[in-house]
Amino acid sequence: LNRETFDINQTVFRTGDYGDAAYVIEKGCVEVLVGADDAPKRVAMLTEGAMFGEVALLDRQPRTATVRTLLPTSLVRIDRAHVEELLVRADPVIQYLLRLMLERFRNSSGGVANAEIQAARAAAISQPGMDLHSAAVHTLSLAHDLSDGITHNQLALYYQPIILLHSNALVGFEALVRWEHPKLGLISPDEFIPLAEKTGLIHKVGEWVLQRAISDWKHLRGLCVSDTQHLPFLSVNLSAPELSGAGMAQTVQNHLAAQQMPPHELRIELTETVIVSSLAAVSHTINALRALGIGIALDDFGTGYAGLDYLQTLPFSSIKIDKAFVAQMHTAERSFQIVKSALELSRQLGLTTVAEGIEDLATAAALKEMGCTYGQGYYFAKPKPLQAVQDWAKT
Ligand code: C2E
Ligand code: CA
Ligand code: CA
Ligand code: CA
Structure with a gap:
């Protein structure tokens, strides 16, 4: 901790000073003065435990008040560098809300009307601020719409066929969620799932997806061939926040029981990045799901940043090779090698492999040749609503 001690009647900082720290009074007493130097007005008297100077600390603006000690005083100093480190990691919406609150505070607290300071402030806020502003407004209104959309039945579940190569x-x-926004049209899950994760709405989305997928399964199951080696399955994507909450395994089990779906026909897809970000939090749930007999697939294989050790620590039953590699395996030697090693690794670990993003016959044929069991991609079929996928399967 950084301590600063002051005698009686000393200035801690002055109006207009550059604010690079906030203070907590450990011992003593200070007064807060605003207005011109020759006619200062006392607006507050603060004692032990109080904090001051935090506004300039957060918004990088000059001090709007002068603080003087009324007693010998000891202060604990909180440096900007430390707080900023926390702030840059905060969500843009939080950053924006904080900025708005600070701006409002500044405007209402009769801060200095010094033209120079105002100009500096405008420059600092408006430039980088506008992007943050429009991004935050977009995000906030979309989050609001999503919350509405879930209750007003705007989510739809599409199904993409998976083929035995x-x-x-x-x-x-594979069940893939869609959002039919009344004004913006179909919104991709790549856009609204991250938003749902940030705002906590993911729990509602995930609950809806699970329930719908499991109850639709009775209409899909019969379309699949089943022999003793290849049993039909339905894949559902789950994200980290859904898996880190307690009770997820129980929820899944309840849905399965309600629809009499055998657990081994359900497969949960998890992305590598998700696992890396919160391994401890999710591993309990993953183990519980696996213990129920549910399949666990490692999605987007090859795009994560961790080593391969989680393949050893988590009970995966299959991996999905990311479409980024599959799409380029004919044109980029590196992608081809990555697909090849993923298949090799998968075989050695006794896992089944799904290659996703197959867009042409040549790719399907090559993957089959290389020993990949399952394929998925536009070459076979795009994701479709339940009725359309039933029609597709019958032709
Ligand atoms: P993902 O799990 O990797 O899903 C595969 C994505 O590739 C899907 O995009 C699918 O439509 C697309 N795709 C399939 N075949 C091809 C192909 O041949 N070529 C190309 N270019 N793309 C193909 P989609 O449906 O837009 O989903 C995007 C991502 O959103 C998913 O990636 C998944 O991470 C997430 N997502 C989708 N549904 C859910 C859900 O219900 N819950 C959660 N938590 N995430 C979901
Ligand atoms: Ca997936
Ligand atoms: Ca994937
Ligand atoms: Ca993906």
Whole structure:
């Protein structure tokens, strides 16, 4: 801790000073003065435990008040560098809300009307601030709409066929959520899932997806071929916040029981990045789901940043090779090698492999040749609503 001690009647900082720290009074007493130097007005008297100077600390603006000691005083100093480190990691919406509150505070507290200071402030706030502003407003209104959208039935679940490469038979589906926004049209999950994760709405989205997928399964299951080696399955994507909450395994089990869906026909897809970001929090749930007999797939394989040790620590039953590698395996030697090693690794660990993003016959044929069991991609079929996927399977 940084301590600063002051005698009686000393100035801690002056109006207009550059504010690079906030203070907590450990012992003593200070007065807060605003107005011109020759006619200062006392607006507050603060004693032990109080904090001051935090506004300039957060918004990088000059001090709007002068603080003087009324007694010998000891202060604990909180440096900007430390707080900023925390702030830059904060969500843009939080940053923006904080900035708005500070601006409002400044405007209402009769801060100095010094033209120079005002100009400096305008420059500092408006430039980088505008982007932050429009981004935050967009995010906030979308988050609000999403919350509405969930209750007003705007979510839809699409199903994309998964194919057994050696026979081209249909063996399963991946459920992919869509948001039919009344004004903006179809919004991609790549846009609204991260938003839902940030705002906590993901729990409602995930609950809806699980419930819908599991109850639709009875209409999909019969479309799949099933032999003793390849049982039909339905894949559902779950994200970290959903898995870190307690009771998730129980929720899944309840949905399965309600629809009499055998646990081994459900497969949960998790992304590598998700696992890396919160391994401890999610591993309990993952183990519990696996213990129920539910399959666990490592999604987007190859795009994460961690080593491979989690393949050893978590009970995966399959991996999905990311479409980034699959799409380029014919044109980029590196992608081809990554796909090849992923298949090799998967085989050695006794896992099944799904290659996603197959867009042409050549890619499907190559993957089959290389021993990849399952394939998924526009070449076979795009994700479709339940009715459309039923029609597709019958033709
Ligand atoms: P993902 O799990 O990696 O899903 C595969 C994505 O690739 C899907 O995008 C799918 O439509 C797309 N895709 C499939 N075949 C092809 C192909 O041949 N070519 C190309 N270019 N793309 C193909 P989508 O449906 O937009 O989903 C994006 C991501 O959103 C998903 O990536 C997944 O991470 C997330 N997501 C989707 N539904 C859910 C959900 O219900 N819950 C959660 N938590 N996340 C979801
Ligand atoms: Ca997936
Ligand atoms: Ca994927
Ligand atoms: Ca993905």
